[in-house]
Structure formats: structure tokens, C-alpha cells
Amino acid sequence: MARRKSGRRNGDAAPRRRRRPLRVVLIGLLVLAAVAVGLFWLRDQKLTPEGCSVKTPAGEGTLEVPQAANAATIAAVAHARGLPDRAVTISLATAMQESKIRNLTGGDRDSVGLFQQRPSQGWGTVEQISDPVYATNKFLDGLVKVPGYTRLPLTDAAQQVQKSGYPQAYAKHETKATLLASALTGREAASLNCVVHDFAAPESDEDTASPGASGAPSASPAARPDRTQALTDRVRREFGRTVTPAAGYSSTIKGAENAVSLTPDPAASTDAGPEAERQNGWEVAHWAVTQAQKLGIETVAYDGKIWRKGKSEDGWKPQPTGTSTKLVLVTLAAPGKS
Secondary structure, eight states: OOOOOOSSOTTOOOOOOOOOOHHHHHHHHHHHHHHHHHHHHHHHHHSSOOEEEEEETTEEEEEOHHHHHHHHHHHHHHHHTTOOHHHHHHHHHHHHHHHTTOOBSOOSTTOBBTTTBOGGGTSOOHHHHTSHHHHHHHHHHHHTTSTTTTTSOHHHHHHHHHOOSOTTGGGGGHHHHHHHHHHHTTSSTTOEEEEOSSOOOGGGOTTTOOBOTTSSBOOOGGGSOOHHHHHHHHHHHHHGGGEEEEEOOOOSSTTTTSEEEEEEOGGGSSSOSHHHHHHHHHHHHHHHHHTHHHHTEEEEEETTEEEEGGGGGGOSEEOOSSOOSSOEEEEEOOTTOO
């Protein structure tokens, strides 16, 4: 069978392949580079999970944001009562065992709250015990009645208050509770950081929501309380007279027009001197960071450092101007901002 002859004559040049213009290649490379940069940005901005961490020379630990907020409330209430750091450590270890520092709505039998206290045993009503401030005060009421509680093994002091069926269970939390207390009492400066991406919706916050006609929290923006007032009320309730809140301050920090200054009372400390004053300030500063998600806090500045919600992955950063060791300076998000 005869072969089909090629249509190309001998000596004819092969047809040129069409080359892709260099410009198209460059555009493609630029698109790929832009996608890569975008992915890295998203990873840095959104893929760092929300949560709180403590880092000190003695060790490191992590908590969920609500756990850290509850822990800071425990420390604040103890501070308001003028109790020593040991009381904070015992309280935190007890809450770790009883609820993992979560404000539980139920538990063993009729137990509720941070310390799993039981209405049937005289701790208060379900509504009262479900309030972290009330629950902490009730636990501390029992703790201060224990003779020499600061010198007792932690598990023994906690057990004399709780009357648990597992009296040795509190001991396993002592190391983590001690670490957390060192930050929440301000002994370790700039040691607590919380990564926060979004604020909690005000209408879902039991402490700050305004009830509507039916008794349920109102979703109307006009009915939502001012964040400055909500922060001020929380500070007064948890720290009592040991911290004085005041709306507004003069500062170089952006957004200072929507701000609160928190002034720790030096006389509230069991120690004296500049170091005790600075410790009190860091206790308040760390407290504010743990409450940022719930109260809509944008920045916390103290002692030459600043925490920013928008860059919370970076933790505390230097802020050479606009800070003080006398005041903890807090700025809040505008109403409706998430």
C-alpha cells in the first residue's frame, strides 16, 4: 500500500510554533504572587485561633477566652477583699477542678456555676450562683473561715470549703493555678495575652444587655448600653473601691475619645511602694485584656506597653508615649462594631 505523501515539499521550512507573549507570562506570575501574599495574610489574620495564654519564667499555659475572663474575675474579687495571692491560687485551682473555670448551667445533682455550688446546700439561688462575682464571694466567705488556710496544703484548704467527694482532686491543679495567679495578680508583668478576632454581641451578654418588654435582651442598637458605662459598671462590681474608673483621658493613643482610665488604689495592696503599685496596675491591665471580647475593648495601655485587639496575635508591644504606671488606659470600640 502506497504511503501518503507529506504535503510539505522538500526544503520547505517547518511551521513556526506560536510563542506565548512574555507579557502574559509576567501577568500570570504576578497573579500567583498576589494569591500567595493573600494566603499568608489570611493565615496571619484569621487562622490564629482565639484564646488566651500565660507565659512566665516559671512556665506557660493556655485557656479559652471565657475561661480567662472568669479566672480574672476570681482574682479581681479576691483583690477587692484585700486577700493574699494564695487565696487567688486556691480559688482558681478549685474552679479548675469543679468547672474547668466555665460558668456551667448544670452539673452533679443541682450544682451550678464556677464552683459547682448547690442551692439545696445553702449556697444561694441558681440565679445567684450563676453569677461569677457572687459565686466567688461565697467561696471566699468559706475560705477565710478556714484557720491558717494560706499555710495549708491547697487541696486541704479547698476541701474544707467544698466538702467534695474527691478531697484530693484539687492538688493536681496547683501548678497551673499558681502560674495563672502570677499573671492575674500582676506579679508577672505583660505575661497574659488574649487573641481576639471578633467582639461578643452585646445582646447576648447577660451582664450588659438591656431587657426588652418580654424580659429578653433587646437586639435594638438603640437599646444597647454604652460600652463605656458597661466597662465602668463591671470594674466597680468586680474590683470594688480598689480601682477607680473614669470616662475619657488625654492620650496619644488613637481612639482615646471613646475611652476609660482605670486607677488602681495603692492602699488596696497588702504591700507598699512603687513595685506594689505597678503590680496592681498589671492586675487591672491583664483583667481588661481577658474582658476585651465581652466588653468591646480595642486597646489596653499600661507601663510603656500596649495590647491591641486588631493585632492581638502580637501580644503586648512597646508604647513609649501615652502610657503611665498610675493609670490603665482602655479604649473601646464604637457602638455596633464587631
